[in-house]
Each structure stands twice: as C-alpha cells, then as structure tokens.
Amino acid sequence: MARARTRSPSTRRSGTAKRRVKRLAGAQVLTLDARRIPLIYKKNNQAHRIILRLDMSAGNVVVVLPRRASREQGRHFALTNKAWIRERLSLLPEGIPFAPGKQLPFLGQPHRIRHRPKARGVVWCEDGEIHVAGRLEHLARRVEDWLKLEARREISELAHDKAALIGKKVRRVRIRDPKTRWASCADSGELAFSWRLMLAPKFVIDYVVAHEVAHLCEMNHGARFWRIVAELTRDVKKARNWLAENGLDLHRYGRGDGEPALRPTIA
C-alpha cells in the first residue's frame, strides 16, 4: 500500500533561516488560487533540509522539517514554492461528482446520470443512462448505493462460480471503497472488492475476481498462483494493463470537483 509521492523541492536550512519570516495567521493552510491546502508539518531528525511533499491520498502538503528548522521556516519554504505545488496539483486528475448530466463508465460503457425527481423507484439503468429518482440532495448517495448493490450482485456470483471451479468456497464477499486496493483476500476465505470495479469493463472485473479467488489456494503471487488465475479468467495481461493505465481514473468518480484521486493497487 504505497502512497503516491512526487519528486519534491528541498533546500538547505541556511537558505531560509537567514530571512526573517513573519508569523502568519492560519499557518496550517496554504491558499493557492481558490484552494485551501492543509500544510502538515513532520519533524525528521535525519533530514538535512526542509522538504516538501504532496500527499496525494490525503490531498495535503507535507513539510518535512529537519531538527532545527521551525514551522515558520517550513511555511515560508512552502510559500516560496507555490509554483511547484500548483504544478503538481494540476497533474492530479480531478474528481467527477455523481450529479445530473455527469457521465460514468458503468461496466466500462459511458452512462449519463439523469435526475428523475418525479419518477417512482430509486435508481435504474436504461438506454445507456442511469436514472435516479427522488430529491436532488440524495442523488449522489443513491448512485453510490446502487453501484455497491450492482457490485455485490455481479461480483458475488462470479466469485462463487470461480471458487467452485477449483473446489473452494468463498466465505463472504464484501463490497467496500478501499483507497489503495481493488480487492483483498483474508485467510478466513472472506473476499473484499471495491465497488469502483463496476466502472471497469467486464474482463477487468473477471480478472480481479479470479485473482482473489486464486488466493483461496495460494496466498502468494508465485508461479502456481498465476497458473490458477489463468484457469479462472481469460485476459490476465490485458486486464492488468487496463488497470495500470485506467485504474486511477476510476477513483475520480463520486468525488467532488478538484478532490485528488488516488492510485490503488491489487493485492
């Protein structure tokens, strides 16, 4: 579970220490254009200089302070490197909220969200659109709940079928929204999957399920494990490439505009 990091600027302490640094109000937040980005200070006695790091998963800027550097020096350093922070942030994909008119790739196919305030029912998929009944303020939650339900149905069935092929039993399938993994397998035989997989093409879902089911036999990624995966699904390489290329994109959905996405892996 690695957090995304980017190469960051750093400076010798003496560079900033010479200047007088004013104590500013609200010292924990960096204002950048319209955004307010939290500054998190971390002391590191091994550090020789102040280092800036973007914590993509938390959406904040970490200021690593060597033993003798003060927070004011750290803040000053962050302020003088606003351009670097702005550039790194601009590289992050922006969130796509569940809102009327927005598109989401249900099973890999673009589907537009349509608000149907007067319709009966909750959420249904029809003619390439996802229709959501009820009040607007419930729309985002309803779309997410619906994706979780679809994931439970689709993934549970796949997992039980694949497990039966190798004479194993799935104890339980859980649907979650982990930050850094698509799925996981516990010793107890319990499998967990991200509902975001419902935004990927079917061959990708099939691969991720096969991968976790294969862990019911082999709790490692050795040659035997991959042989079992190959028995359970067809497009292993294609699916892994797809996830590497598009995985981060799936984390944009259901998040507010400008919220950073995260890079997950498969366990």
Ligand SMILES: [Zn+2]
């Ligand atoms: Zn694995």
